[in-house]
Amino acid sequence: MAKRITNRADDYSQWYLDIVKEAKLADHSPVRGCMVIRPNGFAIWENMKSALDNMFKETGHENAYFPLFIPKSFLSKEAQHVEGFAKECAVVTHSRLKSVDGGVEVDPESRLDEELIVRPTSETIIWDAYRNWIQSYRDLPILINQWANVVRWEMRTRLFLRTMEFLWQEGHTAHASEEEAVAETLQMLEVYRTFAEEFMAMPVVTGVKTPSERFAGAVDTYCIESLMQDGKALQAGTSHFLGQNFAKAFDVKFQDADGEHKYVWASSWGVSTRLIGGLIMTHSDDHGLVLPPKLAPTQVVVVPIYRSDEERADVKLYIAPLIAELKKKNVSVKLDDRDNFKPGWKFAEHEAQGVPIRLAVGPRDVENGNLELARRDTLEKNIIPMEGAASHIEELLITIQDDLFAAAKDRRDKQTKQADSYDEFKKIIEDGGFIYAHWDGTAETEAKIKEETKATIRCIPLEGDKTPGKCMVSGNKSAQRVLFARSY
């Protein structure tokens, strides 16, 4: 068998790229740092999207759409926000091309009066709209989400993990009180945790970012942090409590029940196509992609095995009722009856693409009333009776989902350590993984650690050990252990 996927142990980055290529998830585009998301990759995103969208709707949110272009002046209204994004904005300066001997060039006469920014995120244009929508406390809360693309001019890109253009959702909410806005921020953080753990089967740590890692313009940034197989952390989602920063910048006030005019409180939260990168690096192996059943575009693939046309017809007749029954149970099942590929080829291909369950059915099975079932996650193969197969498969999909989470959590926990001295920390960090250690809460210490070890504080965890101690670097007092890692 030709080895098309680099082993993780040999070259993790190359392995990741090989998976993306072999599973046909995405291609590099002609434009640096952008990607073409292929049907296999997009189908995963669609499944993520639909699960998240349901969760947003269940928590009272509505979808809307705001423009791609933002007037340049809007970006400068919130000082912190500008500072955070100014370095990575695509700017539209002209509106026309003109032909010049066989090619085209920008028509200098079409220069725009006010240049437009391609949104790196939509706080500004949304808060400009909210000003017009909000007068009274009766107009609040506003709970809006949008599914969109955004552009951030990145220096170094990697498919899904960091691209110049990416797809995401961004929720933007407006509230009458601080408590309510904070509650919303934390509620959405929980939505993300639930999604990551229950759908992606990816265990996460929830926490607060330190000021240096905080979203530009936020009062507090909360996040879900996950740990990839190579021991590097991935920020998988963020939820921001924006305080009144944007309300003040865009002058959004409401008249409260007490007659007073007050600034609105805000939150924003988002997850992106980066999650697909996280999904890949959480579960996949040296044979290819491994997908949790809840997000797999195809949950079960059936490979018929036959020699003659007659056998082929027999096999198809034999499996038709099972396929129909699985469909009735809402299992996404695909019959791979392509005649131009050999069974062995198909096995390898579906394995590379991460289909959770593969059924192989040949004349022998027809005769014995069996079928062969292979699990993608464990690579186990078993002969099972056709009788009751549909229910067995339905249950097995749930088992696989649970097992993937358990395996990922077990791996994550094994890669999670504690360090009680800086020397110990420096030693452990070389192996990667999460490290819980005491920190004095200062930006100086944080910067020193980053400078010397390349590790950053991923978050100050919301749960777990809250015992105070002494900073491993300065020896000053520390309120609790914080989570360190090298990250993507």
Next chain:
RNA sequence: CGGGACGUGGCUCAGUCCGGUAGAGCACUCGGCUGGGGGUCGAGGGGUCGCAGGUUCAAAUCCUGUCGUCCCGACCA
């Protein structure tokens, strides 16, 4: 944006040092044998060598520029 490596049929690469008629494997098309883990035999199709200049009788090969990819840094979802 700095350092390094690399761009040659769809893919992986040889050829570049030392200029002289573009090659291999895989993939693709047609046909045969096949079919329970990337099978096999035969016959075909496909590349102005990333792009733009320059040197030369002659450039994949030498020179300059440019675009892109990968790895390592600085920056970030």
